[in-house]
Amino acid sequence: MRIRPLVTLSLVAAATVVLAGCAGGSQPEASPSGTAGDLCAAAAPSGDVSEAVTVEGDEGAAPTATFEAPLEITEAQRTVVTEGSGDEVAAGDYVSYALSAYDASTGEQIGALGYTEGELLPQEIAAESPLGQSLGCATVGTRVVAALPSTDGSSPGIVYVMDVTGITPLQASGTDQAPVDGFPTVELDDDGAPTITVPDTEAPTEVQLETLKLGDGPEVLPGDKVLVQYRGVLWDDGTEFDSSWSRGAPASFVTNEVVPGFQQALEGQTVGSQVLVVVPPAAGYGDTAQGAIPAGSTLVFVVDILATQHPAAQ
Known part of the structure; x- marks a missing residue:
C-alpha cells in the first residue's frame, strides 16, 4: 500500500x-x-x-x-x-x-x-x-x-x-555559472524572477541548453515529477507566453508530459539548478498554435529546478 x-x-x-x-x-x-x-x-x-x-x-x-x-x-x-x-x-x-x-x-x-x-x-x-x-x-x-x-x-x-x-527555496539555489556567448541573457530580480533578453540573431534550429546555476541536489530522472519555477518567452519578440512567476506559485508536472525541448532542460539536471533552454518548433509545438504561442515559434525558457520525485515514489 x-x-x-x-x-x-x-x-x-x-x-x-x-x-x-x-x-x-x-x-x-x-x-x-x-x-x-x-x-x-x-x-x-x-x-x-x-x-x-x-x-x-x-x-x-x-x-x-x-x-x-x-x-x-x-x-x-x-x-x-x-x-x-x-x-x-x-x-x-x-x-x-x-x-x-x-x-x-x-x-x-x-x-x-x-x-x-x-x-x-x-x-x-x-x-x-x-x-x-x-x-x-x-x-x-x-x-x-x-x-x-x-x-x-x-x-x-x-x-x-x-x-x-x-x-524549500522558491528559486534556484545553485552556484552561478559563466554565461555562454550568443545565448539569451538573463537578469534576476530580488525574488529570483528572471527577465529574459533574446539576441537579435536568427533562432537556432536545434535545442540549446545553458546552465545558469548549478545545483547540488538529486538528479532529475526520466519520468520524474518536478517542482519548478519557470518563465517562457518567444524568440521572435521576447513576449512572455507562460510563467509560474507571473502566476505567483511554482509548478509541478512530470518530465515526459511536456514538450521535448522542455523535457531536455530537466532530465539529467540537478535540483537547485537554473537552466536556460532554447526550443525550436520541432522540439516544441511545431506548426500548431498553442494559446499565446504562434505556430512555428521558437521558445526560450528559464527553469529553476526546486525539487524532484522519482517515478518509483509516484
Whole structure:
C-alpha cells in the first residue's frame, strides 16, 4: 500500500491512502496556492490518542511507532515528539517532510516515504490544510505524531509520524555559472524572477541548453515529477507566453508530459539548478498554435529546478 502526501488528504483520511501525484498535462500547471493563516493556532491539539503513540528512531531515518491497537480516533490530534532547532515554518512555505503511516485499527505500518531523496515533493503549507494542522508552526528538525480520523467509519484512522526536513527555496539555489556567448541573457530580480533578453540573431534550429546555476541536489530522472519555477518567452519578440512567476506559485508536472525541448532542460539536471533552454518548433509545438504561442515559434525558457520525485515514489 502506498501513501498520498498529507497535503492532498482531508483530515478525515480514508484507510487506503495512495501516494499519487497529480498527472501533469501537456503544459505545466501551477501548484495549488494555500491561504495564509496562523499555523501555530491551526495546529491540532495534543490528546490521549496522539500521546499514546511511542516513537523510536534517529533523526533522518524512518522511525518506529508503537501503540496499543485499536486506537479510536474521533478528532485530529497532534503531539510534538522532538522539537527541531531550525527555521519556523510559515504559511505559504513549501515544506520538505518525511512520514511513516500506521493503521490505527491494527498498529501495522502502511508505509514510509521521504527518508530517501526523491521520494516526496515539498508541499505548500496553509493553516486550513491537513499538513498545516499536523505540523503547525513547527521548526525544521521537528518530529510530530499526527492522528487523523475517518468521518464515514468505512476505514480506520491513520497515525502519522512526520519529520520536518526543510523549507524549500522558491528559486534556484545553485552556484552561478559563466554565461555562454550568443545565448539569451538573463537578469534576476530580488525574488529570483528572471527577465529574459533574446539576441537579435536568427533562432537556432536545434535545442540549446545553458546552465545558469548549478545545483547540488538529486538528479532529475526520466519520468520524474518536478517542482519548478519557470518563465517562457518567444524568440521572435521576447513576449512572455507562460510563467509560474507571473502566476505567483511554482509548478509541478512530470518530465515526459511536456514538450521535448522542455523535457531536455530537466532530465539529467540537478535540483537547485537554473537552466536556460532554447526550443525550436520541432522540439516544441511545431506548426500548431498553442494559446499565446504562434505556430512555428521558437521558445526560450528559464527553469529553476526546486525539487524532484522519482517515478518509483509516484
